[in-house]
Amino acid sequence: MTDATTTAIPGNLTAEGTKKRFKVKGSVIVMTLYLLFLMLPIYWLLNMSLKTNTEILGAFSLWPRNLTLENYATILTDASWYMGYVNSLIYVLINTVISISVALPAAYAFSRYSFMGDKHLFFWLLTNRMAPPAVFALPFFQLYSSVGLFDTHIAVALAHCLFNVPLAVWILEGFMRGVPKEIDETAYLDGYSFGRFFVKIFMPLVASGIGVAAFFCFMFSWVELLLSRTLTSVDAKPIAATMTRTVGAAGVDWGVLAAAGVLTIVPGALVIYFVRNYIAKGFALGRV
Amino acid sequence: MDKTVNQKAWFLVLPVLLLVAFSAVIPLMTVVNYSVQDTFGNNQFFWAGLAWFEDLLESERMWDALQRQMIFSAIILAIEVPLGIFVALNMPKKGFWASFCLVVMSLPLLIPWNVVGTIWQIFGRVDIGLLGYTLDALGISYNYTQDFFAAWTTLIVMDVWHWTSLVALLAYAGLQSIPDAYYQAAKIDQASRWAVFRFIELPKMMGVLMIAILLRFMDSFMIYTEPFVVTGGGPGNATTFLSIDLVKMALGQFDLGPAAAFSLMYFLVILLISWVFYTVMVNLDKRES
Numbered sequence: 001m002t003d004a005t006t007t008a009i010p011g012n013l014t015a016e017g018t019k020k021r022f023k024v025k026g027s028v029i030v031m032t033l034y035l036l037f038l039m040l041p042i043y044w045l046l047n048m049s050l051k052t053n054t055e056i057l058g059a060f061s062l063w064p065r066n067l068t069l070e071n072y073a074t075i076l077t078d079a080s081w082y083m084g085y086v087n088s089l090i091y092v093l094i095n096t097v098i099s100i101s102v103a104l105p106a107a108y109a110f111s112r113y114s115f116m117g118d119k120h121l122f123f124w125l126l127t128n129r130m131a132p133p134a135v136f137a138l139p140f141f142q143l144y145s146s147v148g149l150f151d152t153h154i155a156v157a158l159a160h161c162l163f164n165v166p167l168a169v170w171i172l173e174g175f176m177r178g179v180p181k182e183i184d185e186t187a188y189l190d191g192y193s194f195g196r197f198f199v200k201i202f203m204p205l206v207a208s209g210i211g212v213a214a215f216f217c218f219m220f221s222w223v224e225l226l227l228s229r230t231l232t233s234v235d236a237k238p239i240a241a242t243m244t245r246t247v248g249a250a251g252v253d254w255g256v257l258a259a260a261g262v263l264t265i266v267p268g269a270l271v272i273y274f275v276r277n278y279i280a281k282g283f284a285l286g287r288v
Numbered sequence: 289m290d291k292t293v294n295q296k297a298w299f300l301v302l303p304v305l306l307l308v309a310f311s312a313v314i315p316l317m318t319v320v321n322y323s324v325q326d327t328f329g330n331n332q333f334f335w336a337g338l339a340w341f342e343d344l345l346e347s348e349r350m351w352d353a354l355q356r357q358m359i360f361s362a363i364i365l366a367i368e369v370p371l372g373i374f375v376a377l378n379m380p381k382k383g384f385w386a387s388f389c390l391v392v393m394s395l396p397l398l399i400p401w402n403v404v405g406t407i408w409q410i411f412g413r414v415d416i417g418l419l420g421y422t423l424d425a426l427g428i429s430y431n432y433t434q435d436f437f438a439a440w441t442t443l444i445v446m447d448v449w450h451w452t453s454l455v456a457l458l459a460y461a462g463l464q465s466i467p468d469a470y471y472q473a474a475k476i477d478q479a480s481r482w483a484v485f486r487f488i489e490l491p492k493m494m495g496v497l498m499i500a501i502l503l504r505f506m507d508s509f510m511i512y513t514e515p516f517v518v519t520g521g522g523p524g525n526a527t528t529f530l531s532i533d534l535v536k537m538a539l540g541q542f543d544l545g546p547a548a549a550f551s552l553m554y555f556l557v558i559l560l561i562s563w564v565f566y567t568v569m570v571n572l573d574k575r576e577s
Contacts, residue, residue: 027378109300134531139315268398
């Protein structure tokens with residue numbers, strides 16, 4: 001019955017069928033316009049990154065006339081540039097590992113047990129995900145300076161835990177609640193210890209959740225600028241800060257700036273296909 | 289799912305508690321500390337009571353920033369929510385094009401915020417940006433660093449570009465969860481397109497839509513990096529939102545007391561909205577189970 005109705009729609013040649021096809025066309029136009037609106041500014045950045053500065057400031061053109069990879073070469077051969085990416089990657093990875101490893105057991109506890117103050121704790125975590133970095137910039141600066149961690153990767157990684165740990169806990173909890181509790185109980189009856197059950201049986205079951213949580217920790221740490229800029233000066237300077245500094249110095253090197261921008265989009269663009277169905281879920285803290 | 293009462297679960301939560309306490313509670317206590325003290329430098333502090341809070345409540349600067357922030361967030365929501373729903377309704381339901389749309393729409397969400405600023409800074413320039421150049425060629429005077437109206441428009445369009453996809457993706461996820469049977473029933477009843485939207489799609493989307501609205505409100509309320517890169521809060525103070533003003537005060541002028549009082553007020557507002565958010569989430573969880 002349901003099969004018949006769903007397959008009947010595309011092949012339907014009655015008046016209603018043509019109406020349907022017309023509507024589909026309308027939505028194609030809407031989506032094309034919207035996607036065009038999204039892609040144009042990104043295309044423009046890419047376009048500029050492939051031009052020389054003389055071409056950028058000279059004649060206005062919709063695509064690069066003399067295609068050049070010089071801007072990318074500048075970034076990839078100059079240590080003060082590419083170390084920005086390395087620094088960012090280091091603290092982002094440290095942060096992701098810390099966030100996920102502390103969030104896993106906590107999310108399990110929240111999804112399986114009720115204990116004293118669990119709801120308050122869960123709410124308190126949420127408030128930290130929502131906390132404005134601007135409020136924390138100055139106290140973080142003083143805290144990490146006083147313990148001698150200023151301008152280290154670990155300082156930025158720990159600072160980003162402020163919003164990433166709560167994010168990971170919420171996302172993982174969202175995934176874990178979908179795993180039936182009977183699995184835990186059966187495993188315990190079979191004589192599994194908690195640790196062995198968690199690693200051998202439970203973690204593979206929520207593997208996609210761990211992937212999504214890791215991706216979002218990576219992403220939110222990667223896109224953040226205010227805290228990472230405040231907590232670093234030279235040794236751990238992130239790419240975002242390297243970019244802003246270069247804008248101010250002796251005229252703007254538009255080509256290199258654009259190329260640096262394009263390179264920061266790459267990590268997200270690389271994995272985007274694999275996480276496409278989870279983007280909404282991740283942003284909604286595992287609740288969609 | 290009914291949960292077992294087990295106080296030992298605290299041990300599993302302990303690492304998170306310690307870590308977040310270290311990175312949230314200690315800094316917050318510093319802020320509270322500063323908010324009730326004054327200094328003449330040299331690390332000599334003395335008790336100032338509630339003076340900073342009283343100053344803050346009378347400070348035109350803070351109220352102006354708050355007002356600008358509220359207007360900005362309101363405009364953002366008024367555009368992004370209907371547009372997001374509209375886009376979600378027009379997205380392909382399955383197959384290659386559904387994946388394609390998801391991938392392209394997610395892209396702006398994953399771009400570092402300062403690069404979002406850079407993209408629009410370049411895009412809007414009259415000499416080298418496509419948008420600015422086109423507007424200029426059309427004879428519209430447009431300069432986001434000088435002109436109040438242009439600065440606001442640029443920031444709003446930028447935010448719409450950056451975040452509408454989030455609303456759309458969430459609404460889309462809500463739409464996907466509606467069983468076909470609902471649409472078939474509506475078809476039998478010969479319900480109009482509007483009626484289908486009003487009585488089937490909207491109620492089913494309401495939960496995720498609330499999340500989308502709250503997330504967008506929250507994040508636009510804390511916006512810092514993008515306007516900082518594009519306009520730097522200018523022209524004048526035209527786009528100095530709460531976070532920009534606070535960073536100026538705390539890190540630029542090092543006015544610790546006022547900045548701390550400002551921070552606490554800011555945080556209270558966030559706390560309030562978080563609570564609403566939490567309630568919505570919990571209700572959503574309940575409805576699911």
